[in-house]
Amino acid sequence: MIISVASGKGGTGKTTIAVNLALSLSNVQLLDCDVEEPNCHIFIKPVFENKNIVFIPIPQVDSKKCDGCGRCQEFCAYNAIAVVNKEVLIFSELCHGCGSCTYFCPNDAIEEENKKIGIIEIGKKNGIQFVHGKLDVGMMMSPPVIRAVKKHVNKKKTVIIDAPPGTSCPVITAIKDTDFVILVTEPTPFGLNELSLAVEVVRKLKIPFGVIINRSDLGNKKTDEYCVRENIPILMRIPFSKKIAEIYSRGDSIIETLPEYRENFQRLFENIKQGKNWLRIK
Numbered sequence: 257m258i259i260s261v262a263s264g265k266g267g268t269g270k271t272t273i274a275v276n277l278a279l280s281l282s283n284v285q286l287l288d289c290d291v292e293e294p295n296c297h298i299f300i301k302p303v304f305e306n307k308n309i310v311f312i313p314i315p316q317v318d319s320k321k322c323d324g325c326g327r328c329q330e331f332c333a334y335n336a337i338a339v340v341n342k343e344v345l346i347f348s349e350l351c352h353g354c355g356s357c358t359y360f361c362p363n364d365a366i367e368e369e370n371k372k373i374g375i376i377e378i379g380k381k382n383g384i385q386f387v388h389g390k391l392d393v394g395m396m397m398s399p400p401v402i403r404a405v406k407k408h409v410n411k412k413k414t415v416i417i418d419a420p421p422g423t424s425c426p427v428i429t430a431i432k433d434t435d436f437v438i439l440v441t442e443p444t445p446f447g448l449n450e451l452s453l454a455v456e457v458v459r460k461l462k463i464p465f466g467v468i469i470n471r472s473d474l475g476n477k478k479t480d481e482y483c484v485r486e487n488i489p490i491l492m493r494i495p496f497s498k499k500i501a502e503i504y505s506r507g508d509s510i511i512e513t514l515p516e517y518r519e520n521f522q523r524l525f526e527n528i529k530q531g532k533n534w535l536r537i538k
């Protein structure tokens with residue numbers, strides 16, 4: 257089973273949930289797909305054994321073959337290529353390396369050159385298989401790095417994916433093809449707004465999901481009311497705790513310091529597994 261942990265916004269405790277859920281289970285793999293700011297390794301402290309470089313193919317135009325027809329610009333869905341006065345301009349920072357321009361060029365004028373955009377590191381710690389991706393500084397194309405991390409999914413294990421925050425392409429790349437999404441939120445007006453956007457995305461992808469309310473005793477009751485109204489299961493509530501905040505700031509895991517939480521996360525996993533069918537919503 258593949259469970260992704262996501263949130264409409266950063267700072268809700270998404271990584272804490274992903275890490276502690278992984279640490280509470282056996283035969284587990286943790287994939288950190290928050291490639292712009294991966295931090296699961298701070299808490300897992302894995303020993304890395306392998307490292308791979310992630311490239312994307314960027315087009316290069318042979319001006320001797322190019323007649324400036326403009327078809328490459330027409331087929332680029334990302335505005336990464338422009339033809340001005342029959343001269344082809346490539347904006348490599350916008351290029352997704354999809355290859356459409358190369359494929360549709362009628363004059364075979366485009367070749368591709370690999371450009372490094374990040375790395376993947378693979379390691380383990382106490383029986384947990386760990387993989388994370390790191391997008392190079394200044395790069396904007398996180399989906400190819402996320403896909404490279406997800407290539408390591410081991411279906412013989414329970415897979416936990418820490419998705420990037422937000423509701424755009426990187427999140428969709430991370431949660432797509434997973435069996436269940438845990439949406440982590442906090443009971444504030446901003447948290448609720450971002451949660452409702454994330455719910456829309458997950459519903460569009462038709463993935464079963466539920467909500468964990470972190471710092472549940474702060475803020476207001478509107479998040480609870482929203483979940484009831486929308487028939488969204490609340491999987492867990494974690495009240496604010498100074499002790500948990502201290503554990504987090506030391507880079508430790510909750511379940512190692514507060515062992516009662518191990519059972520809570522194991523129960524959470526069992527509930528997700530058992531509810532897999534009826535949690536399909538709307």
Ligand code: SF4
Pocket residue numbers: 317321322323324325326327328329339344360361362363364365366
């Ligand atoms: S499609 Fe090929 S020939 Fe046409 S402008 Fe682009 S690179 Fe040049």
Ligand code: SF4
Pocket residue numbers: 313314315331332333334335336337350351352353354355356357358
């Ligand atoms: S490879 Fe794809 S994204 Fe990049 S310039 Fe060509 S068509 Fe655009």
